[in-house]
């Protein structure tokens with residue numbers, strides 16, 4: 368059974384279909400890149416999976432159960448979501464911001480215990496944030512705050528991580544850092560990842576499989592070898608890219 372399964376999912380707003388008959392499934396432990404031009408419906412797919420929006424038609428199942436039937440808390444125990452803005456810059460410490468990732472696992476009046484604090488310390492270490500733990504979130508740079516968002520998602524211990532353009536505001540060093548953190552986490556814990564990425568070169572390098580969307584529909588699903596192809600990209604993006612090979616990994620990469 369796939370961890371995530373979408374069957375004929377559609378979302379119509381003001382009679383305009385913004386997601387149209389989308390079907391795909393994601394096996395546990397895989398990382399999937401959702402790519403496509405502006406307005407293709409990628410963010411809407413993330414919102415539908417995370418329960419923030421309801422489909423007009425179709426079925427979205429997480430671990431075999433309709434996400435509409437999951438409570439918000441239960442869903443948060445299994446999925447973590449990261450948006451391009453990352454965490455809002457509240458005046459709380461990095462430690463407390465990361466600790467908030469434990470909330471879905473606590474009982475109604477239950478306070479965090481030693482196990483939760485230890486996990487936060489461990490994750491701060493893993494994400495290279497220990498030196499920042501007493502610093503206020505609203506004084507961090509965009510890249511640091513995005514790292515805190517990953518740390519918060521890690522202590523949430525989800526099965527699946529949904530990322531909507533997690534590298535948009537980051538320089539190339541921080542882009543690589545964030546995507547490597549996610550990759551390591553995927554390899555270490557069998558995390559399932561679905562991420563929206565505009566950068567096709569990063570998508571090809573960091574995802575096991577790509578889903579190409581256009582105008583609300585899935586155009587193609589496959590490996591970067593299949594999807595990062597001149598004709599497909601010309602058709603969907605109306606660009607005329609050159610395809611080259613990464614000198615180390617041999618993965619297809621594009622030059623505009």
Ligand SMILES: Nc1ncnc2c1ncn2[C@@H]1O[C@H](COP(=O)(O)OP(=O)(O)OP(=O)(O)O)[C@@H](O)[C@H]1O
Nearest residue numbers: 380381385403404405406407408409410411412565
């Ligand atoms: N609440 C809404 N009301 C009306 N139109 C909407 C709404 N939400 C999304 N849309 C429209 O649906 C389409 C898909 O939007 P979505 O944000 O999912 O695309 P995207 O692929 O993530 O785009 P981008 O790459 O530009 O972020 C867009 O044309 C958008 O204007």
